[in-house]
Amino acid sequence: MLKIWSMKQAQQKEETAQGPAKKKKVTAAQLRVQKDLSELALPQTMKTTFPNPDDILNFILTLTPDEGLYKSGLFTFSFAITQNFPHEPPKVKCQQKIYHPNIDLEGNVCLNILREDWKPVLNLNAVIVGLQFLFLEPNASDPLNKDAAKDLQEDRDRFRRNVKTSMGGGNVRGETFDRVMK
Amino acid sequence: MAATLQPEGVSRTTNGGDDGESPARWKYLNTLLGRAGAYSDPTEFIPGDAPIMNIKNARILVIGAGGLGCEILKNLALSGFRNLDVIDMDTIDVSNLNRQFLFREKDVGQPKASVAAEFVMKRCPGCKVTPYVGKIQDKDEDYYMQFNIVICGLDSIEARRWINATLVGMVDEENPESLKPLIDGGTEGFKGQSRVVLPTLTSCLECQLDMHAPRAAVPLCTLATIPRQPQHCIEWAHILKWEEERKDDVLDTDDPEHITWLYQKALSRAREFNIPGVTYSLTQGVVKNIIPAIASTNAIVAASCCNEAFKIATSSAPYLGYPGTNNYMLYTGDSGIYTYTFEHQKKSDCPVCGNRPKAITLDPESTLGEFVESLAERPESQLKKPNLRTAGKSLYYSTPASLEESTRPNLKRKLEDLLEDGEVIAISDPAFQIDFQYIAHFS
Numbered sequence: 001m002l003k004i005w006s007m008k009q010a011q012q013k014e015e016t017a018q019g020p021a022k023k024k025k026v027t028a029a030q031l032r033v034q035k036d037l038s039e040l041a042l043p044q045t046m047k048t049t050f051p052n053p054d055d056i057l058n059f060i061l062t063l064t065p066d067e068g069l070y071k072s073g074l075f076t077f078s079f080a081i082t083q084n085f086p087h088e089p090p091k092v093k094c095q096q097k098i099y100h101p102n103i104d105l106e107g108n109v110c111l112n113i114l115r116e117d118w119k120p121v122l123n124l125n126a127v128i129v130g131l132q133f134l135f136l137e138p139n140a141s142d143p144l145n146k147d148a149a150k151d152l153q154e155d156r157d158r159f160r161r162n163v164k165t166s167m168g169g170g171n172v173r174g175e176t177f178d179r180v181m182k
Numbered sequence: 183m184a185a186t187l188q189p190e191g192v193s194r195t196t197n198g199g200d201d202g203e204s205p206a207r208w209k210y211l212n213t214l215l216g217r218a219g220a221y222s223d224p225t226e227f228i229p230g231d232a233p234i235m236n237i238k239n240a241r242i243l244v245i246g247a248g249g250l251g252c253e254i255l256k257n258l259a260l261s262g263f264r265n266l267d268v269i270d271m272d273t274i275d276v277s278n279l280n281r282q283f284l285f286r287e288k289d290v291g292q293p294k295a296s297v298a299a300e301f302v303m304k305r306c307p308g309c310k311v312t313p314y315v316g317k318i319q320d321k322d323e324d325y326y327m328q329f330n331i332v333i334c335g336l337d338s339i340e341a342r343r344w345i346n347a348t349l350v351g352m353v354d355e356e357n358p359e360s361l362k363p364l365i366d367g368g369t370e371g372f373k374g375q376s377r378v379v380l381p382t383l384t385s386c387l388e389c390q391l392d393m394h395a396p397r398a399a400v401p402l403c404t405l406a407t408i409p410r411q412p413q414h415c416i417e418w419a420h421i422l423k424w425e426e427e428r429k430d431d432v433l434d435t436d437d438p439e440h441i442t443w444l445y446q447k448a449l450s451r452a453r454e455f456n457i458p459g460v461t462y463s464l465t466q467g468v469v470k471n472i473i474p475a476i477a478s479t480n481a482i483v484a485a486s487c488c489n490e491a492f493k494i495a496t497s498s499a500p501y502l503g504y505p506g507t508n509n510y511m512l513y514t515g516d517s518g519i520y521t522y523t524f525e526h527q528k529k530s531d532c533p534v535c536g537n538r539p540k541a542i543t544l545d546p547e548s549t550l551g552e553f554v555e556s557l558a559e560r561p562e563s564q565l566k567k568p569n570l571r572t573a574g575k576s577l578y579y580s581t582p583a584s585l586e587e588s589t590r591p592n593l594k595r596k597l598e599d600l601l602e603d604g605e606v607i608a609i610s611d612p613a614f615q616i617d618f619q620y621i622a623h624f625s
């Protein structure tokens with residue numbers, strides 16, 4: 001151990017001397033989220049809101065697609081990040097009840113990188129791009145809402161009409177959806 | 183460690199008249215430490231009293247008193263270590279008894295740490311084991327400073343990251359005692375690893391975070407639409423059905439009523455899809471993410487951890503984790519037997535050990551805006567769009583726009599109103615791969 005310490009001191013000559021920090025430290029998860037936020041490149045159609053600005057691990061993402069079937073809608077997603085980030089992905093939920101093949105009526109989102117394909121090298125930007133893509137290209141092959149997926153697969157026009165009805169707060173196949181027109 | 187350990191005047195408990203001092207008991211240990219070996223380094227290892235006293239006086243912290251912890255405590259006590267501490271927040275469950283051999287049926291429901299400590303002290307007279315029933319996060323740096331070596335036998339990544347960051351943060355350039363070797367054991371079924379971290383000198387657990395395979399997850403849509411395995415039905419009940427029907431209850435995986443509810447939901451779904459194999463205990467296993475624990479894997483990994491502790495404490499032979507050498511031993515027992523030992527390199531952009539906080543002196547009367555401007559002039563930073571925070575406060579965020587707006591008023595505020603003397607400020611900037619951290623000292 002003595003030898004280790006002399007190695008430590010040799011290494012130290014190149015750094016500034018310092019004592020240890022006694023106060024509460026910024027956690028590794030906070031550091032990583034802060035870094036991700038500094039690299040966030042949000043297009044016009046998205047913005048973030050922090051209900052408690054001091055807590056960067058919990059925020060809301062607002063998405064207002066300007067093209068595709070969900071154009072003119074306003075959707076919000078809650079992001080909840082634990083101290084295990086980035087070992088674990090953020091927990092993301094849609095806050096409105098919407099008609100979408102990859103989002104169920106409880107707001108769960110089927111996006112591969114939020115679950116089975118999450119890797120610590122992925123960042124918040126990747127998740128946000130993924131969510132945006134779901135609204136431009138809803139896909140019938142990963143269904144969470146089976147009825148919506150079936151409509152999309154069998155009859156694109158019917159699907160388009162149902163999206164419109166649901167976004168206006170209407171009723172599709174016996175389910176009433178939240179009005180999400182901005 | 184030879185010369186750095188001071189005798190601490192540990193009270194030797196007399197237990198049935200045997201204080202563990204009988205010369206016959208430590209004959210082989212004393213022989214081993216009484217002469218140089220083929221691999222011992224003559225500049226570090228002086229055979230005889232010094233290493234023998236080091237074993238007696240070293241104070242070792244064992245984190246976790248489960249499958250690995252029982253093995254580790256037993257090995258350390260039987261190797262001659264006499265000052266052990268053990269932390270565990272859990273109580274003994276009947277399912278632990280097959281491998282956690284310090285516990286008996288009568289102990290079910292009792293705290294693991296205290297029962298393990300009692301058992302070892304009774305079995306190994308002269309060895310003092312101090313239990314703490316609770317979380318590692320309950321303890322502060324002064325507590326961890328008391329130990330010479332920390333050994334982890336944990337199953338939680340979160341707890342590992344916490345102790346790792348704590349030990350890295352404790353290293354004080356002025357005080358050699360502040361560098362605590364961290365030995366980490368881990369097992370998953372037939373696989374395991376042992377590794378040694380010399381905080382700030384070698385790759386830390388955060389540097390090695392990508393070595394943990396993330397939990398294999400099944401796509402949500404598979405759970406929702408085409409379950410194929412009993413596990414899929416259980417995950418469906420756990421992730422989707424609970425949220426849908428019991429949103430207001432917080433799921434407690436130790437509550438039998440909650441597990442029964444999930445089990446019944448999973449069972450009816452399995453019937454619908456004609457999938458056999460959903461049972462109560464499988465439900466419990468999937469929900470709690472239990473990977474079958476193999477007693478022999480625990481024994482192998484714990485033995486390796488304790489060997490390294492012994493070598494570090496005595497300098498009697500080269501140990502895992504010496505800077506510039508191998509620090510990671512991987513063990514695989516599921517296809518034949520295989521071990522692989524290698525050097526995991528320190529990451530220069532590691533958020534924990536890559537750029538440790540530097541001291542900075544600040545005028546408490548100056549504003550945050552002035553501080554941010556001064557950062558732009560510092561040669562190591564030259565920040566363009568910085569984000570700054572302390573543990574509890576977002577100081578100033580250039581991005582995203584909403585945070586910029588809510589933190590902008592802070593730029594005009596005095597530093598003394600935003601942070602305390604001695605607090606860490608963490609700074610990120612898209613122009614830099616790595617975060618800067620400063621410990622703010624008020625002038």
Ligand SMILES: [Zn+2]
Pocket residue numbers: 385386387388389390528529532533534535536
């Ligand atoms: Zn590191």
